[in-house]
Amino acid sequence: xxxxxxxxxxxxxxLVLVSAVAIFITYNIYGIYAKxxxxxxxxxxxxxxxxxAAYVGNRSVTYTRFLETRDxxxxxxxxxxxxxxxxxxxxxxxxxxxxxxxxxxxKMVEEFAEKNxxxxxxxxxxxxxxxxxxxxxxQNTTDIAKYLLDNYGWSEQDFRDNVLxxxxxxxxxxxxxxxxxxxxxxxxELINRRQSEDVVVYLKFE
Numbered sequence: 001x002x003x004x005x006x007x008x009x010x011x012x013x014x015l016v017l018v019s020a021v022a023i024f025i026t027y028n029i030y031g032i033y034a035k036x037x038x039x040x041x042x043x044x045x046x047x048x049x050x051x052x053a054a055y056v057g058n059r060s061v062t063y064t065r066f067l068e069t070r071d072x073x074x075x076x077x078x079x080x081x082x083x084x085x086x087x088x089x090x091x092x093x094x095x096x097x098x099x100x101x102x103x104x105x106x107k108m109v110e111e112f113a114e115k116n117x118x119x120x121x122x123x124x125x126x127x128x129x130x131x132x133x134x135x136x137x138x139q140n141t142t143d144i145a146k147y148l149l150d151n152y153g154w155s156e157q158d159f160r161d162n163v164l165x166x167x168x169x170x171x172x173x174x175x176x177x178x179x180x181x182x183x184x185x186x187x188x189e190l191i192n193r194r195q196s197e198d199v200v201v202y203l204k205f206e
Contacts, residue, residue: 029045032045032046036066036092046064046067050062051063053066054103054104054200054203056193056199057107057199059107061107066096066100066103068162069103069162070095074089074095076152080150081147081150082151093205096205097205100201100203100205104201105170105190106170108193109170112189112193113172118176120165120169124168125160125165144156
């Protein structure tokens with residue numbers, strides 16, 4: 001192969017590779033935002049590039065967080081614990097919309113927490129978690145780590161981060177905003193905030 005032919009072959013190979021990568025990325029991006037694709041390649045891309053599922057001001061709800069939350073909810077509904085409490089699986093779109101709205105709510109609460117100088121310490125979360133462990137033990141659930149893993153696919157830290165911290169944060173923000181005499185202050189502000197133009201959802205739910 002003469003030098004010119006070799007050079008052309010290298011250029012063509014590079015173009016083919018770039019085209020293949022572009023097609024791969026485009027396919028996954030479309031799948032994520034149009035159909036909430038949750039395959040391995042989509043998950044890797046979403047995590048690598050921290051792809052947003054929504055924005056609340058400058059705070060993003062990542063697609064990875066959306067998928068992880070959806071995974072946990074689906075796992076619980078299908079688990080023995082979920083069946084014991086009569087949990088039923090909603091439609092895929094209803095489930096996705098409900099999870100997205102909950103994650104957006106958490107980000108909005110974070111905004112109000114910052115405005116009202118409300119924080120949640122690790123010690124507070126640890127104390128509440130220990131109370132939950134004690135209550136679970138009283139009901140014959142002694143291995144809370146196994147319970148969380150079996151029913152949600154979560155570690156104890158996942159539970160602290162995804163459930164306890166947001167719940168405690170909202171409770172404290174609500175209390176702080178109610179000091180002015182309006183016990184529904186936070187809820188009313190959340191409703192108004194949700195209508196703002198800078199609260200944007202990128203996922204499509206049909």
